[in-house]
Structure formats: structure tokens, C-alpha cells
Amino acid sequence: xxxxxxxxxxxRSMGRRILTDEEVSGWWIIGGxxxxxxxxxxxxxxxxxxxxxHFKRQKMLEEQIIELVGIDLKDKKMLAxxxxxxxxxxxxxxxxxxxxLRIIPAIITLGLYIEWRLTKDLMIHAERQRRFFSCYLxxxxxxxxxQRPTGKYLGLGVVTLGLFGIYWTNLIIKDSNEHFKDQWKxxxxxxxxxxxxxxxxxxxxxxxxxxxxxxxxxxxxxTCSVWPMAFGTACCAMEMMATFASRNDMDRYGMIFRNSPxxxxxxxxAGTITQKMAPRLRRLYDQMAEPKYVIAMGACAMTGGPFVNxxxxxxxxxxxxPVDIYLPGCPPRPEALLNAFLQLQxxxxxxxxxxxKFERWILKDRKEVVT
Amino acid sequence: MxxxxxxEFPHVVKSEDGLLLVEADQxxxxxxxxxxxxxxxxxxxxxxxxxxYLEVIYNIxxxxxPDRVMLTVRISKDNPILPTVTSLWHGANWHERxxxxxxxxxxxxxxxxxxxxxxxxxxxxxxxxxxxxxxEQKVELEDETGVEICQI
Amino acid sequence: xxxxxxxxxxxxxxxxxxxxxxxxxxxxxxxxGEIVREVDPVIGYLHRGIEKLAESLTYPQFIPYTDRxxxxxxxxxxxxxxxxxxxxxxxxxxxxxxxxxxxxxxxSRIASHLVWLSAWGLDLGAMAPFFYCFREREExxxxxEMLCGARITFSYMRIGGVSKDMPEGFADRLQxxxxxxxxxxxxYETILTENEIFLARxxxxxxxxxxxxxxxxxxxxxxxxxxxxxxxxxIEPYSIYDxxxxxxxxxxxxxxxxxxxxxxxxxxxxxxIVQQALDKIPEGEIMAKVPKKIKPEPGRVYxxxxxxxxxxxxxxISDGSDKPYRLRIRSPAYSNVAALPVMCENAKIxxxxxxxxxxxxxxxxxxx
Numbered sequence: 001x002x003x004x005x006x007x008x009x010x011x012r013s014m015g016r017r018i019l020t021d022e023e024v025s026g027w028w029i030i031g032g033x034x035x036x037x038x039x040x041x042x043x044x045x046x047x048x049x050x051x052x053x054h055f056k057r058q059k060m061l062e063e064q065i066i067e068l069v070g071i072d073l074k075d076k077k078m079l080a081x082x083x084x085x086x087x088x089x090x091x092x093x094x095x096x097x098x099x100x101l102r103i104i105p106a107i108i109t110l111g112l113y114i115e116w117r118l119t120k121d122l123m124i125h126a127e128r129q130r131r132f133f134s135c136y137l138x139x140x141x142x143x144x145x146x147q148r149p150t151g152k153y154l155g156l157g158v159v160t161l162g163l164f165g166i167y168w169t170n171l172i173i174k175d176s177n178e179h180f181k182d183q184w185k186x187x188x189x190x191x192x193x194x195x196x197x198x199x200x201x202x203x204x205x206x207x208x209x210x211x212x213x214x215x216x217x218x219x220x221x222x223t224c225s226v227w228p229m230a231f232g233t234a235c236c237a238m239e240m241m242a243t244f245a246s247r248n249d250m251d252r253y254g255m256i257f258r259n260s261p262x263x264x265x266x267x268x269x270a271g272t273i274t275q276k277m278a279p280r281l282r283r284l285y286d287q288m289a290e291p292k293y294v295i296a297m298g299a300c301a302m303t304g305g306p307f308v309n310x311x312x313x314x315x316x317x318x319x320x321x322p323v324d325i326y327l328p329g330c331p332p333r334p335e336a337l338l339n340a341f342l343q344l345q346x347x348x349x350x351x352x353x354x355x356x357k358f359e360r361w362i363l364k365d366r367k368e369v370v371t
Numbered sequence: 372m373x374x375x376x377x378x379e380f381p382h383v384v385k386s387e388d389g390l391l392l393v394e395a396d397q398x399x400x401x402x403x404x405x406x407x408x409x410x411x412x413x414x415x416x417x418x419x420x421x422x423x424y425l426e427v428i429y430n431i432x433x434x435x436x437p438d439r440v441m442l443t444v445r446i447s448k449d450n451p452i453l454p455t456v457t458s459l460w461h462g463a464n465w466h467e468r469x470x471x472x473x474x475x476x477x478x479x480x481x482x483x484x485x486x487x488x489x490x491x492x493x494x495x496x497x498x499x500x501x502x503x504x505x506x507e508q509k510v511e512l513e514d515e516t517g518v519e520i521c522q523i
Numbered sequence: 524x525x526x527x528x529x530x531x532x533x534x535x536x537x538x539x540x541x542x543x544x545x546x547x548x549x550x551x552x553x554x555x556g557e558i559v560r561e562v563d564p565v566i567g568y569l570h571r572g573i574e575k576l577a578e579s580l581t582y583p584q585f586i587p588y589t590d591r592x593x594x595x596x597x598x599x600x601x602x603x604x605x606x607x608x609x610x611x612x613x614x615x616x617x618x619x620x621x622x623x624x625x626x627x628x629x630x631s632r633i634a635s636h637l638v639w640l641s642a643w644g645l646d647l648g649a650m651a652p653f654f655y656c657f658r659e660r661e662e663x664x665x666x667x668e669m670l671c672g673a674r675i676t677f678s679y680m681r682i683g684g685v686s687k688d689m690p691e692g693f694a695d696r697l698q699x700x701x702x703x704x705x706x707x708x709x710x711y712e713t714i715l716t717e718n719e720i721f722l723a724r725x726x727x728x729x730x731x732x733x734x735x736x737x738x739x740x741x742x743x744x745x746x747x748x749x750x751x752x753x754x755x756x757x758i759e760p761y762s763i764y765d766x767x768x769x770x771x772x773x774x775x776x777x778x779x780x781x782x783x784x785x786x787x788x789x790x791x792x793x794x795x796i797v798q799q800a801l802d803k804i805p806e807g808e809i810m811a812k813v814p815k816k817i818k819p820e821p822g823r824v825y826x827x828x829x830x831x832x833x834x835x836x837x838x839x840i841s842d843g844s845d846k847p848y849r850l851r852i853r854s855p856a857y858s859n860v861a862a863l864p865v866m867c868e869n870a871k872i873x874x875x876x877x878x879x880x881x882x883x884x885x886x887x888x889x890x891x
Contacts, residue, residue, distance in 0.1 A: 246658045428823075
């Protein structure tokens with residue numbers, strides 16, 4: 001393997017830390033208690049109260065009707081029946097307003113379990129990672145992640161009826177944040193240090209909770225309806241058709257063929273591209289709406305394949321258009337194309353269109369201020 | 372069938388390796404003769420490049436009997452011109468265009484002698500032995516729009 | 524007073540990336556309203572220079588390239604090429620290999636026609652045949668995969684025989700397919716053959732008279748739909764086709780509907796051939812004695828087989844070395860598409876789609 005290529009991949013992985021190692025603020029705890037806890041408390045109270053009120057009214061109504069029937073005293077059998085039905089009582093017995101609080105112990109148990117696992121995992125992970133990097137760098141690194149006595153905390157949590165859990169959550173947030181910071185420092189120490197990220201991206205933007213949430217929502221929509229453009233030129237088109245036909249039905253992933261580039265998200269270049277075809281391919285790509293992706297399907301689209309020596313064949317479509325996924329095979333099987341799509345979905349989940357747009361807008365503003 | 376052809380046309384000769392050699396200016400007459408004899412199916416017209424000369428090979432068969440004839444016309448490399456047979460078979464049109472596209476063989480009287488498989492801006496004739504396999508070509512978006520999109 | 528309804532001629536470009544052109548065929552149309560006045564097919568968008576590449580490859584090395592000619596039915600190209608080289612060398616192929624060749628090529632023909640039926644159905648707006656046909660095609664591909672490990676590009680044939688013998692369980696699986704396929708075929712026919720909409724779109728559309736078919740050198744199902752009883756398997760039986768009982772369907776409708784009927788009937792006849800071959804296949808060798816280095820004597824040969832699209836010919840000129848001096852492929856679709864302007868004369872634009880689809884073009888083979 002080419003060393004430079006692998007180094008490049010390492011840098012890409014480092015660049016991804018902006019997306020993965022999210023710093024979480026301690027305010028989340030208070031936010032969680034205030035919003036989630038109080039809202040549900042109110043809602044439950046309201047629901048139970050409503051129920052009780054309704055039952056009370058119905059009970060009164062029934063009693064009044066029985067009274068009326070008693071006054072008339074015409075049909076004794078009906079009176080007896082009504083009384084019997086009435087005395088069956090409440091639907092599921094009494095429900096005092098605050099009795100639902102019984103669920104709290106369960107929530108506390110679950111919460112304590114989650115906290116216990118998170119703490120323990122982080123400690124094991126940090127220790128293993130320290131050993132890994134020590135081995136790679138050839139010197140002993142110091143252990144920076146604090147050791148927490150998980151068993152003791154668990155006991156404390158139970159004794160204090162979960163109140164300790166709130167403090168514990170705070171600890172987890174703090175520990176993780178510090179672990180990320182330490183690791184970033186450590187990564188910068190490596191000889192291959194350097195981040196491969198999009199040009200001009202300010203990492204601060206990736207922490208913006210509103211922008212990232214909007215992006216995630218958009219990405220969810222995009223990954224669930226990837227519409228490829230049917231662009232089959234040669235043998236690979238047969239396998240592409242087979243992928244979308246009955247056996248390997250791609251519709252179940254929300255992928256439907258579009259014949260117009262303006263409605264498509266993905267361009268599958270299935271087959272050999274000749275020099276006569278290359279400008280057309282470029283034009284089709286230009287007609288697609290952003291964000292767009294390209295799958296180079298088969299050896300011909302990747303490099304020219306068996307026809308690489310020919311005078312009229314383009315040696316790889318990446319000479320004309322940018323390619324996201326290279327799919328080898330001559331031709332690749334339908335399963336391989338399916339896998340390529342699933343990989344593309346992973347790739348699409350990292351898209352940050354709104355963030356980038358916002359950032360470009362801000363940067364443009366700044367530039368104007370400077371000039 | 373070849374015996375009949377040799378008797379009819381004294382200029383048609385049988386070479387040592389069994390090829391029926393036809394003079395370039397006689398090809399229409401020979402083909403007309405064959406067509407009248409029931410050889411109504413023009414399978415292919417192919418070019419071939421030999422060191423001293425170019426060859427045009429006519430494969431003529433019949434829709435009703437299993438007989439086949441292969442005619443060979445030898446033309447000089449400097450002046451590769453021979454008459455077209457599109458007046459006999461419309462199907463010859465594309466085959467002759469391909470021979471022009473790949474070898475630069477010109478067919479006199481052809482209705483539209485232009486490149487067919489390669490772009491119009493192509494330089495050289497790729498199936499000639501002198502054409503290098505990896506010769507680089509500059510391709511731009513052709514005709515109608517006139518807008519250049521990309522270069523390779 | 525001038526007629527305000529007079530329509531000017533509008534040039535329209537169809538393709539090379541158009542769903543109804545089955546690849547990268549491009550048509551330059553001149554329209555007068557909805558009537559097509561002129562059709563000019565532009566080809567070559569998939570010209571890969573296979574003929575030039577062949578001159579730099581040895582004879583066996585070229586076999587995989589034949590797979591990529593007509594990729595819908597690769598076995599037929601395999602056979603066409605190895606048969607030409609065998610004729611050049613004068614090799615006798617063993618009996619068992621001949622039977623295997625006939626079986627695989629006929630299955631390939633069915634697979635190719637299934638692709639055509641599904642794609643043409645889509646062109647005409649019938650979605651269901653696409654899914655039905657691919658269901659059966661997948662089964663054929665599975666059978667091929669069992670035999671040679673590939674789904675589309677087989678390279679199964681060798682000069683002097685075939686590469687692999689039938690594996691265990693192959694015959695049962697093939698028999699199973701032959702048993703269920705007629706039922707499925709009648710299913711397609713239920714959807715299409717007597718369907719009002721289908722008839723309205725196909726009958727009397729894309730007429731190619733017999734004289735024009737001869738004039739353009741049209742072969743295959745299109746020629747047979749124009750009343751020409753021409754099939755290389757019958758007129759000049761190659762391999763062992765003279766031993767089987769099958770008939771060549773001929774229609775005189777000359778339209779796209781006749782081409783549909785021909786292809787459906789051909790599938791039935793191919794099945795009949797496969798059944799006979801499977802029943803009669805003898806034991807024995809699958810490869811003839813072939814020299815290690817294949818070096819034919821100087822000479823030339825033109826060999827033809829009946830491909831799924833028409834007559835597929837290979838012209839090989841040998842100069843005595845281990846590489847062909849010149850290899851020319853006579854592709855059926857090339858001649859068939861040349862006749863497209865005749866079929867589309869004064870047709871409606873929607874009928875152009877139906878006509879192009881009925882040609883069953885395969886650009887890999889056409890542009891080579």
C-alpha cells in the first residue's frame with residue numbers, strides 16, 4: 001500500500017473529529033430536568049386529573065338517574081339492573097393524583113445503569129488508547145483520565161434515591177470533554193498530524209447546535225430517498241437494471257430511477273465512457289442539482305478497465321467529473337452495487353450543507369468588513 | 372459461384388491464397404452481376420491495412436441459399452478511392468462510412484461520407500497500422516451548441 | 524391568407540442519455556408538429572476500439588472482449604469468435620462440448636430476449652413485464668453462474684471446446700427451469716399479446732417492408748418479422764444445429780408487433796432446443812487437442828452465427844503469428860439501426876420510441 005495514501009486516510013479520520021467528538025455542556029442536565037421532567041410531570045398530572053373529574057361527573061349522573069327511576073318506581077327490574085351496573089365501580093379502581101410517581105424508581109435504576117456503563121467504558125477506552133499510542137510513539141504517556149469508583153457511585157445513587165445521579169451525569173460530561181481535548185492534543189503530537197477538512201471550514205461552526213440539527217434532519221431525508229440517475233452505457237447497465245429489478249429490489253431503500261439529471265441525487269456511471277461521450281457526461285453532471293454524488297461503477301468507469309489501452313476510451317471518469325464511490329468489478333454484482341449505495345448513505349450522513357452555507361455567508365461578511 | 376464470376380469477368384482473378392481480387396473500377400459491375408444471381412445480402416464491407424496497399428473486403432451472401440462470396444479490392448495507400456455500392460444496397464452506406472472512419476478510404480459518389488463512430492474532430496485513422504494505440508486526442512463538445520464544456 | 528396552423532420543422536435531439544435509446548444511441552429528429560420528418564441516428568458513443576485492441580492480443584486473450592460486445596447474451600459472441608478461430612485452425616470440437624455450447628447459447632438467447640422484452644415493455648409504459656422478465660432472467664444467470672462463475676461476462680467458451688463441464692446438480696436445475704418457464708412465458712403473453720393498449724401502440728407501427736429489409740442487410744428477428752425466412756442456424760447449420768427439431772418463426776406484419784411475436788416464439792423454440800440437447804448430451808471430453816500456442820496458418824475466414832439480434836460475423840485475417848492481423852466484427856445491430864430512418868418515416872414521435880425499442884439494439888456490439 002502506498003504510504004502517502006494511508007497517511008491521507010489517517011488525516012481524514014482526524015478531520016472527522018469535528019463531527020464525532022462533540023463537546024457537551026453541563027447545562028444539558030438542568031435543561032433536561034426543567035424541560036423533560038417538569039413538562040411530563042405537568043402533563044401526567046393533567047391527564048390524571050382529567051380522568052378523575054370525568055369519572056366523578058359520570059358517577060353523579062348515574063346516581064341521579066337511579067334516584068329518578070326510584071321516584072317513578074314503575075320498573076323494579078330496571079332499577080335493580082341499573083344499581084348493579086352502577087355498583088361495579090370505577091374502571092380500574094382509584095387513581096390518586098400523585099401515585100404515578102411510583103415509576104420514578106424505575107427511571108432512576110435505568111439512569112444509574114446508563115451512567116455506570118458510560119463511566120466504565122470511558123475508563124477502559126482511555127486506558128487502552130493510552131497503551132496504543134504509547135506503543136506507537138515509543139514512550140510511556142501519562143494517564144490523564146481520572147479513575148472513578150463506579151461501584152461506590154452506584155451505591156450512593158441508590159442510597160440518595162437518584163439525586164447523586166445528577167452529579168454523576170455532570171462528571172461524565174466533564175470527563176468525556178476532557179478526554180476529547182486530551183486526544184486532540186495527542187493526535188497533533190503524531191508524526192502524521194494534520195487535518196484534512198473542507199477548505200475554509202471553521203470548526204466552531206460544527207458546534208452550533210441549531211445548524212447541525214437542521215443538517216442532520218436534512219441528511220436523514222436525503223439518505224432515505226436517494227434517487228439515482230439511470231445512466232448506463234455498457235455491460236454494467238445490465239447489472240444496474242438487475243439491481244433495481246425483482247430480486248435485488250432497490251425500491252425498499254427508497255431508491256427510484258430518475259431519467260432526468262435534474263431530479264436525481266446520484267449519478268451511477270455504469271459502463272465505459274468514450275472520449276465522444278465524455279463531454280455529454282460532464283454536461284449531465286452539471287445539470288444535476290446540489291448536493292450530488294457519483295458512483296463510478298465497474299472497472300471501465302474507474303480506470304478504463306479492459307479497454308484502458310484503447311485509443312477512444314476515457315481512462316477513468318474522474319478525469320471529467322468528481323467521483324465519490326469507486327465500485328470495482330467487471331461488471332460488479334448487484335449485491336456490490338447495493339453495498340455501494342449503503343456506503344454512500346453513510347457518506348451522505350456527514351454532509352453539512354446548511355452549516356457550510358451559513359459559514360460562507362458569515363465569512364463573506366467578514367471579508368467585506370476587512371476591505 | 373466463383374467459377375462463374377471468373378468466367379464472366381476476365382479482370383477478376385483468383386490469387387494464390389484463394390482470394391477473389393476485383394479491380395476497383397469494376398466493383399459495381401461485379402456486385403450488380405452477383406445481385407442478379409441471387410446474392411442479395413450484403414453482410415459487411417471491411418477495410419484492412421497491409422503494408423503496401425489497403426484492402427476493402429466485401430462479404431456478400433444470399434437470403435435464400437447458403438452460398439457466400441468474399442470479394443477483395445486492393446487499392447493504393449496514397450490514393451484510396453473506389454466507387455460506392457450504395458446504389459445497389461442502401462445498407463452499404465454505414466459500412467462504407469465506417470471504412471472511411473477507420474482507414475480513410477474514400478468512396479466516390481457516397482451520399483454522406485463523414486465519420487460515424489468517432490467524433491468529427493478526430494485526427495487520423497485509428498485502424499491503420501501506423502496509428503499508435505495510445506495517441507492522445509483533444510475532444511471538445513461538438514456541433515450545435517458551440518459551447519465548450521470540457522477538455523480531456 | 525396564410526394558414527396559421529402551419530408548423531415549422533423543429534430539430535430535436537434524442538439521446539445519447541435518453542431512457543428509450545437503451546444505452547447511448549443518439550437520434551437527430553426533425554419534427555413537423557408531432558410527425559417525424561427525418562431521423563438521423565448518430566452512433567459511436569460507445570466505440571471502444573475493440574477491433575484495434577484485438578490486433579495487440581493473442582487469440583485466446585481476445586475471448587473476454589467478446590463478452591463485452593453484446594452483453595445481454597454474451598455466450599453467443601463467445602461462440603461466434605471461437606467458431607471463427609476454430610475454422611481458421613481446422614479444429615474439430617468434441618461432441619459433449621458442442622452440446623454444452625448449444626445449450627448455453629440458446630439459454631443466452633432467452634436471457635437476451637427477456638431483457639429486450641422488459642426494456643421494451645418499459646418504453647411502452649408496461650412496468651409489470653420488467654419485473655416478471657428479470658425474475659426469470661435471474662434464474663438463467665444463476666444457472667450460468669453455476670456453470671462458469673459469472674453472471675454477465677462468461678468467457679465460457681475456449682478455442683476447441685468449453686472451459687468447464689456441467690457441475691453436479693446442474694442438469695436438475697436446468698430441467699427445473701425448463702419445466703417452469705413455459706408457464707411464465709404465457710404469463711407475459713397474458714399481459715401483452717392481446718392487451719388493447721399494447722396493440723394500439725404496436726400494430727402497424729415501424730413498418731419495414733421486405734424489400735427494404737433486404738436492401739439494408741437486416742437480419743435476425745427484425746428480418747423474420749418482415750417475412751424473410753432467414754436464420755443462419757437453418758440456412759447454414761453450424762455446430763450441431765442440424766440435429767435438433769425446431770422451426771424458424773416468420774411473420775409478415777413487418778411492424779413492431781410482429782417483432783414481438785417473433786421473439787416470444789423464438790424463446791419457445793430455444794427452450795425446445797435446450798430440452799433436446801439436455802436429453803441427448805453424450806459423455807466425453809469437453810476440450811479438443813489444441814496446441815499450447817495458437818498460431819493459425821496465414822489466411823482469412825468469415826464465420827457467422829445467429830446472435831440474438833441477428834447475424835453475428837467475425838472476419839479474421841491471420842498472418843501466421845499468434846495475434847490476429849485484422850479482426851472485423853459484423854454486428855447485426857449496426858445494419859439494423861441503419862434501417863431506422865425507413866421505419867420511422869412520417870411516424871409519430873411516440874412511435875419512434877416503440878420502434879427503436881423493437882430493434883433490440885445493444886450499443887456495445889453496434890459501436891464495438
